[in-house]
Amino acid sequence: MAVPDYQSIMYPLLELFKDGNEHTLQEAYIYLADYFNLTAEDKEEVLPSGKQFVYHNRIGWARTYLKKAGLIKSVKRATFVITDRGQKLLNDPNVTEINQVYLMKYKEFREFKNKKQTENKGVLDTYDKRDLTPQELLDQGYKEIQQQISDEILDRVKGCTPEFFEKLVVELLVAMGYGGSIEDAGKAIGKSGDEGIDGIIKEDVLGLDMIYVQAKRWGNVVGRPEIQKFAGSLEGQRARKGVFITTSDFTQGAKEYVNLIEKKIILINGNDLAGYMFKYNIGVSKITEYILKKLDIDYFEE
Structure with a gap:
């Protein structure tokens, strides 16, 4: 099968931690590749930048969202453990999948996403990505990546x-x-x-x-x-x-x-x-670079 999206990965990733033991990101790569029956070709698929495997990237985002929702926590570098909140979720028979809409029930995750909760709904109103232009999607994706990396930077600084x-x-x-x-x-x-x-x-x-x-x-x-x-x-x-x-x-x-x-x-x-x-590129390194271009109308003026 193809590499699943990061939201499909979140619930089985949390299940990996159900035993209460510490688990590394490397263990998650192996466990989830088996769980989703990924082929060698699936596991070798890389992002357009060519710098990271697609399934590693999606597992990384799933882990980040679970952590921001307080379902797992870091115990040391690339090593995590489930929280009481995470155990409670897994013990709920009515919950069989986790996605962004579900995670919005947690205050910490709402703050991470920097959105306001509506007064008359149990979850946040989410924008419809179909309403956004490719430029807007790119800008929003960049901001989200920046926030995620900045949070990780601060965690590391506090522990140095x-x-x-x-x-x-x-x-x-x-x-x-x-x-x-x-x-x-x-x-x-x-x-x-x-x-x-x-x-x-x-x-x-x-x-x-x-x-x-x-x-x-x-x-x-x-x-x-x-x-x-x-x-x-x-x-x-x-x-x-x-x-x-x-x-x-x-x-x-x-x-x-x-x-x-x-x-x-x-x-x-x-x-x-x-x-x-x-x-200022302290503690981070560049993976790839996208240069946006527009049509030069003057060039085609005869």
Whole structure:
């Protein structure tokens, strides 16, 4: 048979985890290939980019959606285990398949899809893909892939070592055009304990202005008192500008405070951090590239 779509894969993939044991993505490839009786030709089918097998790609998306719905969770790299919610679903005799519409019942999945629940329906109204142009489908697909990868980036960042986090922040700031060279920025930013780093970097290659950077690999939300303390530190560091990075988020009070003070402080939360890493190619690699073209009317003018 042909490689099934990712929605058809979700229920049998969840069944793999029913025993409560940890299972790897590699196990899922083998299990599902047998489950769907995929031929050698099916398993060798690749995406247009030629960089990944189709059935690996679809299993990956099925896994991502199950994880975003809270039905499975990561325990270590490429290894997952079923959650109580996932077990409850499998024990429900009325559920024999899983698709996006069904997953919309879970708040976490709705937030992932960035859609609002209607007041008079149990699931979200989904757009009809037939109403979208190929350009719109491509744009929407890109945004969804970006969100999925950004979420995975943030999960990895939260689990990395302090040393790796320090290296990551330095490389990102340099990629964004700050800090001069990797060597310069690496010397300027160092460990400060408390699951964080801090230092002074150049705003430009010439060092015409300096920026005080503090980055916290925290799970707790950063409040106004912490930002006030950071603002006070700018004086001692002879800096007029600051960047505060956290893997979590900032309270509303913290966000409002930076707009009230004279010094310029930029707050970067976990989602922003992952987004910048995606944009500046830190921790990600390019699989393929699509170039959209349009007809050049002027060329055909005689």
